[in-house]
Amino acid sequence: MHVKESIGRRRTIRFFLPFRPVEREKIQKMLEAARRASCVGNVMNVRGIVIWKEQASEELIRAITPPLGYQQMQTAPVFIFWYNETAAYHIDKWIDDLNRLADTRRIGTDAEVTKAQINKGLRPAFAASWQAMAVSPLAFMDVGQAIAQATLVAYDEGLGTCCMSSPRLETIGKLLKLPDTAVPVCVQAVGYSAEQWEAGGQTVKPPMESMFFDMEYGKPFTPDPAVNQELKAEKMIWEDAPLSWRGEELKYLMRGLGLEERITSFPIPVPPAGNGQQG
């Protein structure tokens, strides 16, 4: 599948076929896609723990269950717990990673000259900032980039996924034997969709003009309708949700999967002010 089509076919899936296992090789392909993602200084701070539902304890499944995860947790056979390994930013490792980029000729032109600049010029600056950088927006962006690549590969492999956020993720460190340097990011449910692949239409997004700007804030980047036509032909843009049959599909899914009419797994805890975590 072309990358544009994978983007077009991707949409959050919340109903999975509980009886259909996900092949280990498909999960490996997702992880490989995450491993191939770009990242600050190539420190590669993204980490994931694959949780096969049938092998997991009830306690673990309860611990990773997010408030808005009832349908996914009931039906998905696999979850990937993604986190930020802040130790990847440790100053010595960060400098080693940069030097390796120089040695493998992926940064600079002359390896020895580049390494001298890294060791003399960058090390002092990074030594003062690596702890802050390890939890900076860029560090989490890189985890997100990796998850996005894994997600597109999942759809390319015929799977569906749903990322889920939960304040409870902070509490599962012990169960997963996480190091203290781990900062949980999200749990991604993975499986074969019980929904038609369209899942009732493409998720409606805000207009491009309201999100992206030309040269300065407030000057909208205006999309060319001819380009949108091209992207429709390339299967990146599809019909918006809801398609006419979505209501009937949802009733069918609820009956077929024996689900209750709710989206919450448990009452949603009110997060402290400023911690906007719900998906």
Ligand SMILES: Cc1cc2nc3c(=O)[nH]c(=O)nc-3n(C[C@H](O)[C@H](O)[C@H](O)COP(=O)(O)O)c2cc1C
């Ligand atoms: C980081 C993240 C956390 C999310 N958390 C939840 C969640 O807890 N429960 C849920 O049902 N959906 C969750 N979602 C799914 C979003 O609601 C969904 O992605 C959004 O509606 C956009 O739809 P789309 O993915 O089809 O484009 C999350 C998505 C992301 C990326």
